[in-house]
Amino acid sequence: xxxxxxxxxxxxxxxxxxxxxxxxxxxxxxxxxxxxxxxxxxxxxxxxxxxxxxxxxxxxxxxxxxxxxxxxxxxxxxxxxxxxxxxxxxxxxxxxxxxxxxxxxxxxxxxxxxxxxxxxxxxxxxxxxxxxxxxxxxxxxxxxxxxxxxxxxxxxxxxxxxxxxxxxxxxxxxxxxxxxxxxxxxxxxxxxxxxxxxxxxxxxxxxxxxx
Amino acid sequence: xxxxxxxxxxxxxxxxxxxxxxxxxxxxxxxxxxxxxxxxxxxxxxxxxxxxxxxxxxxxxxxxxxxxxxxxxxxxxxxxxxxxxxxxxxxxxxxxxxxxxxxxxxxxxxxxxxxxxxxxxxxxxxxxxxxxxxxxxxxxxxxxxxxxxxxxxxxxxxxxxxxxxxxxxxxxxxxxxxxxxxxxxxxxxxxxxxxxxxxxxxxxxxxxxxxxxxxxxxxxxxxxxxxxxxxxxxxxxxxxxxxxxxxxxxxxxxxxxxxxxxxxxxxxxxxxxxxxxxxxxxxxxxxxxxxxxxxxxxxxxxxxx
Numbered sequence: 001x002x003x004x005x006x007x008x009x010x011x012x013x014x015x016x017x018x019x020x021x022x023x024x025x026x027x028x029x030x031x032x033x034x035x036x037x038x039x040x041x042x043x044x045x046x047x048x049x050x051x052x053x054x055x056x057x058x059x060x061x062x063x064x065x066x067x068x069x070x071x072x073x074x075x076x077x078x079x080x081x082x083x084x085x086x087x088x089x090x091x092x093x094x095x096x097x098x099x100x101x102x103x104x105x106x107x108x109x110x111x112x113x114x115x116x117x118x119x120x121x122x123x124x125x126x127x128x129x130x131x132x133x134x135x136x137x138x139x140x141x142x143x144x145x146x147x148x149x150x151x152x153x154x155x156x157x158x159x160x161x162x163x164x165x166x167x168x169x170x171x172x173x174x175x176x177x178x179x180x181x182x183x184x185x186x187x188x189x190x191x192x193x194x195x196x197x198x199x200x201x202x203x204x205x206x207x208x209x210x211x
Numbered sequence: 212x213x214x215x216x217x218x219x220x221x222x223x224x225x226x227x228x229x230x231x232x233x234x235x236x237x238x239x240x241x242x243x244x245x246x247x248x249x250x251x252x253x254x255x256x257x258x259x260x261x262x263x264x265x266x267x268x269x270x271x272x273x274x275x276x277x278x279x280x281x282x283x284x285x286x287x288x289x290x291x292x293x294x295x296x297x298x299x300x301x302x303x304x305x306x307x308x309x310x311x312x313x314x315x316x317x318x319x320x321x322x323x324x325x326x327x328x329x330x331x332x333x334x335x336x337x338x339x340x341x342x343x344x345x346x347x348x349x350x351x352x353x354x355x356x357x358x359x360x361x362x363x364x365x366x367x368x369x370x371x372x373x374x375x376x377x378x379x380x381x382x383x384x385x386x387x388x389x390x391x392x393x394x395x396x397x398x399x400x401x402x403x404x405x406x407x408x409x410x411x412x413x414x415x416x417x418x419x420x421x422x423x424x425x426x427x428x429x430x431x432x433x434x435x436x437x438x439x440x441x442x443x444x445x446x447x448x449x450x451x452x453x454x455x456x457x458x459x460x461x462x463x464x465x466x467x468x469x470x471x472x473x474x475x476x477x478x479x480x481x482x483x484x485x486x487x488x489x490x491x492x493x494x495x496x497x498x499x500x501x502x503x504x505x506x507x508x509x510x511x512x513x514x515x516x
Binding site for chain 1: 311331
């Protein structure tokens with residue numbers, strides 16, 4: 001498992017330069033007026049999504065075929081990917097919070113009230129997306145998975161907009177702020193649990209995959 | 212415990228690989244017909260080299276994938292040192308070194324990084340041995356894999372497959388597309404490896420001269436069917452080519468003809484029992500057969516169906 005993570009880091013090391021360029025781009029954006037909270041949460045999201053790129057590197061080099069010849073079980077292969085995703089998320093949070101903190105010094109933005117919550121929700125959003133996209137990538141491969149990724153990105157938006165429209169037409173009461181914030185407290189647990197379920201799905205899909 | 216058993220198994224002369232009646236059917240795809248590997252049975256005795264031959268698409272890679280459980284078999288048994296593959300998969304895979312036709316590390320990585328990753332994967336990884344292989348092959352530690360030639364990539368794959376002291380090498384087309392000098396280096400490496408009596412190699416190739424150089428046993432697969440399996444010497448001395456005129460061919464006993472090929476000078480007939488044939492058909496010229504001729508002739512075998 002350690003070997004798998006190390007390999008993902010070596011693979012993504014070259015991608016790191018692109019990442020740094022992106023970080024610089026977003027920091028510049030913030031000087032042009034985007035709030036620190038937006039910039040830092042985007043960074044969290046981007047880092048977490050790097051695992052998707054590591055999938056295409058794997059597919060390009062037919063890594064999984066080779067990996068199966070090593071004394072590593074299929075379950076460990078999937079586990080390694082999920083762990084890598086979590087590690088990237090933590091790194092993303094680090095980068096996001098740090099840059100958010102530095103930016104908040106130059107802007108009229110509070111770190112504790114703006115940057116931190118938006119970084120955390122960026123992390124939750126990323127984890128939610130990954131939970132959906134990783135099993136799809138294992139099932140359909142990277143190319144189709146990428147197309148599905150777009151669908152996955154829009155799905156929550158469509159669902160929420162659809163629900164709002166539905167509520168408006170049928171005059172359903174929207175949850176008040178107290179209820180929403182109560183649910184929001186459970187959000188991290190829900191998202192993490194979802195990630196766990198996603199791992200089980202991916203492991204089950206990959207167990208039967210012919211490579 | 213299992214290591215003990217594996218060790219005793221090899222001491223007791225258990226074959227490194229033993230495959231019985233292995234079958235795998237691919238479902239018919241949208242644009243291609245279904246492919247099947249049917250009733251493959253062979254053994255690889257410890258300390259020997261088995262050459263897997265067959266034309267492109269014959270099922271060599273499919274067989275190697277089955278041996279690695281990369282695809283699931285439909286029926287039959289696969290044993291390594293007497294242990295069932297599925298029951299002891301991880302232990303078995305820690306004792307074998309594999310080179311695949313395609314599938315390796317991301318090409319932006321360097322040999323040094325490959326060694327570090329594999330060092331975490333194999334418990335008995337031998338870093339200094341890996342380094343010495345790289346040195347022997349004149350491969351730079353810090354060059355990206357994508358800058359290597361095909362032969363260099365193969366050498367890197369071999370160094371990666373050898374550095375954990377495996378007892379068996381499984382190699383898919385290790386000499387394909389590689390120049391003769393480099394190919395000979397690789398074949399010499401194989402012969403060195405099996406100097407140790409418990410080490411064995413299974414390698415596939417369609418370069419028959421490589422097989423004639425190093426293989427002790429041969430397994431020939433054609434369109435998913437096993438055509439030949441046995442010791443190389445037995446196979447090559449078991450057949451002969453008989454060259455004769457069309458008239459002589461017409462007069463031949465049909466039972467003697469394994470396969471034949473007509474050309475502008477007459478007919479070349481693949482026969483068995485060379486000495487008997489030479490006396491039975493004194494007008495014909497009887498010649499040794501080589502592996503390439505066997506590969507060309509045998510699929511044309513005249514048998515029922």
